[in-house]
Amino acid sequence: MTGFARAEGSADGLAWIWELRSVNGRGLDLRLRVPPGWDLLEPALREAAGQVLRRGNVSATLSVKRETEGALAPDPAVLDQALALALALAARIPGAPAPRAEALLALPGVLRGAAAETTAPAPATIAALRRGFADALAALVAAREAEGGRLAATLTGLLTEIAALHRAAGAEAADQPARQRARMLETITALLGEIPALPEERIAQEVALLASRSDVREELDRLDSHLSAAHGLIAEGGPVGRRFDFLVQEFNREANTLCSKSATAALTATGLKLKAAIEQLREQVQNIE
Numbered sequence: 001m002t003g004f005a006r007a008e009g010s011a012d013g014l015a016w017i018w019e020l021r022s023v024n025g026r027g028l029d030l031r032l033r034v035p036p037g038w039d040l041l042e043p044a045l046r047e048a049a050g051q052v053l054r055r056g057n058v059s060a061t062l063s064v065k066r067e068t069e070g071a072l073a074p075d076p077a078v079l080d081q082a083l084a085l086a087l088a089l090a091a092r093i094p095g096a097p098a099p100r101a102e103a104l105l106a107l108p109g110v111l112r113g114a115a116a117e118t119t120a121p122a123p124a125t126i127a128a129l130r131r132g133f134a135d136a137l138a139a140l141v142a143a144r145e146a147e148g149g150r151l152a153a154t155l156t157g158l159l160t161e162i163a164a165l166h167r168a169a170g171a172e173a174a175d176q177p178a179r180q181r182a183r184m185l186e187t188i189t190a191l192l193g194e195i196p197a198l199p200e201e202r203i204a205q206e207v208a209l210l211a212s213r214s215d216v217r218e219e220l221d222r223l224d225s226h227l228s229a230a231h232g233l234i235a236e237g238g239p240v241g242r243r244f245d246f247l248v249q250e251f252n253r254e255a256n257t258l259c260s261k262s263a264t265a266a267l268t269a270t271g272l273k274l275k276a277a278i279e280q281l282r283e284q285v286q287n288i289e
Contacts (some may be wrong), residue, residue: 003143011128025057054239074250241288
């Protein structure tokens with residue numbers, strides 16, 4: 001499921017920002033991006049994320065900046081070298097003025113910021129960053145739950161469409177076995193006029209077998225059961241994505257069998273519409289945790 005969350009704060013002279021993004025994924029893939037030296041945070045953060053997330057490709061990015069920048073200071077070696085070059089050049093040019101201080105300081109590399117501290121983060125700073133991550137994680141979960149509510153409405157609409165096609169298929173297939181039996185009897189009767197007669201009992205057995213193969217009531221009954229199970233999963237809530245994904249595979253299996261058994265253009269058309277609706281359902285289910 002998709003979502004975005006952001007949390008920011010400051011501690012021990014550091015300003016920090018957490019940004020969490022989530023996109024669809026079959027499993028949980030957490031990618032942490034932290035500045036160098038902050039890798040010690042990762043084990044606790046992964047554990048915290050794994051406790052509340054089950055699916056999705058989640059990226060968590062930490063930005064850290066000192067609230068007060070270090071003062072500028074000249075690099076003595078570079079300044080001495082620049083000054084010596086400027087004086088030597090001025091001595092070679094008659095009447096040239098002495099080098100100006102501001103001009104020397106403006107040369108690249110003469111001024112630099114104070115060296116950043118390389119000490120390990122203080123425990124209080126680490127604790128603050130963990131709390132910030134927890135806040136961002138809670139906001140991300142809330143965003144995903146809000147999307148889940150919208151998805152539930154979409155899934156319910158698709159299930160309603162599938163149920164309507166299920167009823168239409170049932171009406172179109174109600175007399176299919178009888179029509180198939182009558183059609184086959186007509187064909188066999190015509191053939192018997194050209195080839196030696198077969199035993200009537202054998203003919204009846206073959207006709208009954210072929211007619212049973214065109215009976216789709218079993219597929220429709222299973223599809224009805226799957227619809228009830230799907231509504232149950234939506235009502236249950238929580239991380240039901242994997243079970244829903246498997247259930248949609250069963251939906252598709254019944255629709256394929258129905259189309260293969262169809263003996264009329266109307267039932268085939270309804271079966272194809274059913275498959276299209278189930279495919280839309282499958283795509284939406286991929287977004288569920």
